[in-house]
Amino acid sequence: xxxxxxxxxxxxxxxxxxSEGGIPIGAALFSADGELLGSGHNRRVQDxxxxxxxxxxxxxxxxxxxxxxxxxxxxxxxPCWYCSGLVRQxxxxxLVIGEARTFSGGHEWLADNGVxxxxxxxxxxxxxxxxxxxxxxxxxxxxxxx
Amino acid sequence: xxxxxxxxxxxxxxxxxxSEGGIPIGAALFSADGELLGSGHNRRVQDxxxxxxxxxxxxxxxxxxxxxxxxxxxxxxxPCWYCSGLVRQxxxxxLVIGEARTFSGGHEWLADNGVxxxxxxxxxxxxxxxxxxxxxxxxxxxxxxx
Numbered sequence: 001x002x003x004x005x006x007x008x009x010x011x012x013x014x015x016x017x018x019s020e021g022g023i024p025i026g027a028a029l030f031s032a033d034g035e036l037l038g039s040g041h042n043r044r045v046q047d048x049x050x051x052x053x054x055x056x057x058x059x060x061x062x063x064x065x066x067x068x069x070x071x072x073x074x075x076x077x078x079p080c081w082y083c084s085g086l087v088r089q090x091x092x093x094x095l096v097i098g099e100a101r102t103f104s105g106g107h108e109w110l111a112d113n114g115v116x117x118x119x120x121x122x123x124x125x126x127x128x129x130x131x132x133x134x135x136x137x138x139x140x141x142x143x144x145x146x
Numbered sequence: 147x148x149x150x151x152x153x154x155x156x157x158x159x160x161x162x163x164x165s166e167g168g169i170p171i172g173a174a175l176f177s178a179d180g181e182l183l184g185s186g187h188n189r190r191v192q193d194x195x196x197x198x199x200x201x202x203x204x205x206x207x208x209x210x211x212x213x214x215x216x217x218x219x220x221x222x223x224x225p226c227w228y229c230s231g232l233v234r235q236x237x238x239x240x241l242v243i244g245e246a247r248t249f250s251g252g253h254e255w256l257a258d259n260g261v262x263x264x265x266x267x268x269x270x271x272x273x274x275x276x277x278x279x280x281x282x283x284x285x286x287x288x289x290x291x292x
Binding site for chain 1: 190194195196197198202203205206208209210211212213214226227228229230231232234235236237251252288290291292
């Protein structure tokens with residue numbers, strides 16, 4: 001699978017979140033050979049749960065794994081510090097990011113710490129986040145602790 | 147409330163986790179005036195959920211909050227990168243740690259980034275983790291992604 005194909009799965013998750021009235025960020029965790037281990041999206045609004053960002057939802061959906069070094073985390077948006085910490089602690093080997101224009105989290109810190117980072121700068125992701133933030137500035141601020 | 151009294155709540159959570167057959171790490175989130183907002187413990191074993199560390203469980207239990215600057219996160223063990231990222235992203239103002247002898251995560255990084263960090267070096271916490279790690283080395287390695 002190409003990074004673009006993996007991103008498509010995360011974009012579908014983000015759209016699902018949006019259709020549920022939630023924050024449109026999606027993520028997916030893949031094995032090295034392209035098997036989907038788990039996918040998910042931000043659930044702050046839907047579940048009233050601030051701990052479930054897209055990346056943590058995908059990580060949770062993948063269940064207990066013994067080692068993440070060869071896995072690839074794909075997310076529609078640059079991961080915040082919380083989700084960047086997840087990637088670093090569990091030694092997830094690679095990170096594919098839809099965009100980092102609307103929000104830039106810890107992806108450079110991850111690259112400095114050995115994670116293979118691919119930034120696709122995908123227009124669908126940029127537009128979806130920009131539109132959401134413009135329409136829901138307070139909810140977005142809440143989700144990133146600002 | 148003193149840091150020691152707040153730690154007692156986290157220790158009780160860790161003991162609850164141990165009694166459930168889980169990894170004995172507990173945490174609690176308090177308001178500036180000592181109100182307990184939420185508490186929890188690691189649930190990897192109990193829920194089969196690798197995303198629930200003690201700190202993320204306490205954060206989840208506190209529900210949606212508008213600003214964490216004046217809150218205090220208390221945890222029996224130095225927070226891993228995942229949980230350190232949580233503290234940083236949500237601008238949690240203070241961190242109280244039971245011990246950092248058996249595992250040292252990102253608490254110095256948090257202190258460097260403006261979080262008020264108190265390390266209590268509590269013997270109960272050290273003994274509980276040391277005993278657990280000695281008896282369950284593989285489970286512990288899984289929980290910290292090693």
